[in-house]
Amino acid sequence: MNESFLARLLDAASRPYRAGGHFGYHFSRGKLSSDCIFRELLRQGVFPKAARFLDLGCGQAVFASWLLAARGLYDQGDWPADWPEPPRVIELRGFELMAKDIGRGRAALADREPQVIIRQGDICKTDFGQADVVTILDVLHYIDHANQEDILRRVHAALTPGGMLVTRVGDADAGLYFHVCDWVDRAVTFVRGHRLPTLYYRRLDEWVALLVRLGFQVETMPMSEGKPFANVMLIARR
Ligand SMILES: C[S@@+](CC[C@H](N)C(=O)[O-])C[C@H]1O[C@@H](n2cnc3c(N)ncnc32)[C@H](O)[C@@H]1O
Structure with a gap:
C-alpha cells in the first residue's frame, strides 16, 4: 500500500523535529509510522x-506536522492517485498541558506561525474560539467525566455549522x-514522568449517546489496526 509514498510523507512530517533533538524526532517518527x-x-x-x-x-x-507535510507533497504532485486531496490547513491551533511537548512542537513548527499556533493550556479551561474541525486524539480519558462532557459541549459550540469533531x-x-489499552496508557504516562493517572473511560455506546445528546451526528470506526487495543x-458532525 503506497509504501514508498508513506515513507516520504513520514520523512517530511518528522523532519521539522530533527533540529530539536533525538527524542522529539524519533518520537514523531515512531508515532506517525505506527499509529x-x-x-x-x-x-x-475525512x-x-x-x-x-x-x-x-x-x-x-x-498531527499538525503530518497535515502540513501531506499538503506539501500534494502541492508538489507527489500524492497517491487513489487518495483524496488532503486538506489545506487555513489555520491550526493546538492546546497542550505539558510544557516539554509544547516546547518541542513550537520549535518544530515555529516557521509555520501564524498558520500554526501551539499554546500551553488546560483544555478544561481554555477558550476554543471557532473551528471547522476539532481533533481530540487519545486525550479525553485523562479528563474526568464532568469535564469531558463540558469540553464536548464547548466543542459543539465552537464548531462552524457543518463542522466536525x-x-x-x-x-x-x-x-x-480494553484492559491492554488501559495498561499501556498508564505505563506510558508513568514512563513519561507523570504520576500514575486516574483514567476516565466510557463504553462506546455511552460516548455515542453523549455526543448525540449534545447535538452531534456520530459515525464510528475501529482504529486500532495492528495493535491489541480497543x-x-x-x-461527530455538528
Ligand atoms: C496520548 S497523548 C496524545 C497526544 C496527541 N493528541 C497525539 O495524538 O499525538 C495525550 C495528550 O493529552 C494531553 N492532555 C491531557 N489532559 C489535558 C488537558 N486537560 N489539557 C490539555 N492537554 C491535556 C497530555 O498531556 C498528552 O500530551
Missing part, C-alpha cells in the same frame, strides 16, 4: 478540502483488548 489513524484520516478523506483546525491535547503537534477513545466494553474513532 494507523494518521494514515487513515488522509486515505479516507476532512474538508480546506479547514481551520483546533487540536486539543496536541502533544508535540505531530474527530476523536479517538477507548471502548471500556471491549473486554481484554480504540475507536468517532466522527
Whole structure:
C-alpha cells in the first residue's frame, strides 16, 4: 500500500523535529509510522478540502506536522492517485498541558506561525474560539467525566455549522483488548514522568449517546489496526 509514498510523507512530517533533538524526532517518527489513524484520516478523506483546525491535547503537534507535510507533497504532485486531496490547513491551533511537548512542537513548527499556533493550556479551561474541525486524539480519558462532557459541549459550540469533531477513545466494553489499552496508557504516562493517572473511560455506546445528546451526528470506526487495543474513532458532525 503506497509504501514508498508513506515513507516520504513520514520523512517530511518528522523532519521539522530533527533540529530539536533525538527524542522529539524519533518520537514523531515512531508515532506517525505506527499509529494507523494518521494514515487513515488522509486515505479516507475525512476532512474538508480546506479547514481551520483546533487540536486539543496536541502533544508535540505531530498531527499538525503530518497535515502540513501531506499538503506539501500534494502541492508538489507527489500524492497517491487513489487518495483524496488532503486538506489545506487555513489555520491550526493546538492546546497542550505539558510544557516539554509544547516546547518541542513550537520549535518544530515555529516557521509555520501564524498558520500554526501551539499554546500551553488546560483544555478544561481554555477558550476554543471557532473551528471547522476539532481533533481530540487519545486525550479525553485523562479528563474526568464532568469535564469531558463540558469540553464536548464547548466543542459543539465552537464548531462552524457543518463542522466536525474527530476523536479517538477507548471502548471500556471491549473486554481484554480494553484492559491492554488501559495498561499501556498508564505505563506510558508513568514512563513519561507523570504520576500514575486516574483514567476516565466510557463504553462506546455511552460516548455515542453523549455526543448525540449534545447535538452531534456520530459515525464510528475501529482504529486500532495492528495493535491489541480497543480504540475507536468517532466522527461527530455538528
Ligand atoms: C496520548 S497523548 C496524545 C497526544 C496527541 N493528541 C497525539 O495524538 O499525538 C495525550 C495528550 O493529552 C494531553 N492532555 C491531557 N489532559 C489535558 C488537558 N486537560 N489539557 C490539555 N492537554 C491535556 C497530555 O498531556 C498528552 O500530551
